[in-house]
Amino acid sequence: MELSYTEFCRCRESDQTYMDKLFIPIQGCLLEVVREQYTDFYRDKERWRYLQKLDTKNRLLSLDGFTDSEGNPLDFITDEAVDIAETVVNAVMVDRLKAALPLLSDSEQELIQAIFFDGLSEREVGARLGITQSVVNKRKARILIKLRKIIEN
Incomplete structure (x- = not known):
């Protein structure tokens, strides 16, 4: 079952069975899932958050953000300061x-x-x-x- 967050809030107020259902956000909607999927989703999400915090703490820089004007990844980055x-x-x-x-x-x-x-x-x-x-x-x-x-x- 797919719901928007506002629909979810409305259904939850009118139907108490929604209190026991588990949902994960997918592309702006809430998707009902079983407990294993719910646990896996939030474990992965927490792991990702932890890794980002480590990257920030250690001042790591992701090369994913380096693209040319057309959005293609750069093969190398030149250091213009080095002669x-x-x-x-x-x-x-x-x-x-x-x-x-x-x-x-x-x-x-x-x-x-x-x-x-x-x-x-x-x-x-x-x-x-x-x-x-x-x-x-x-x-x-x-x-x-x-x-x-x-x-x-």
């Missing part, structure tokens, strides 16, 4: 830097390691080495000039 040429240049420079670092003295390598890889400030490196921050800054500048020359050659 491929710049990415390649950066990768090459990192490779050159990795090759140049072993050419520095041990003390120069330690200073570069502490500042750029360990994330220490110049003041912290100075305290560790027993020198002032300005001396650390000057040494760092000299080392970076030396690395630039090595990389460019």
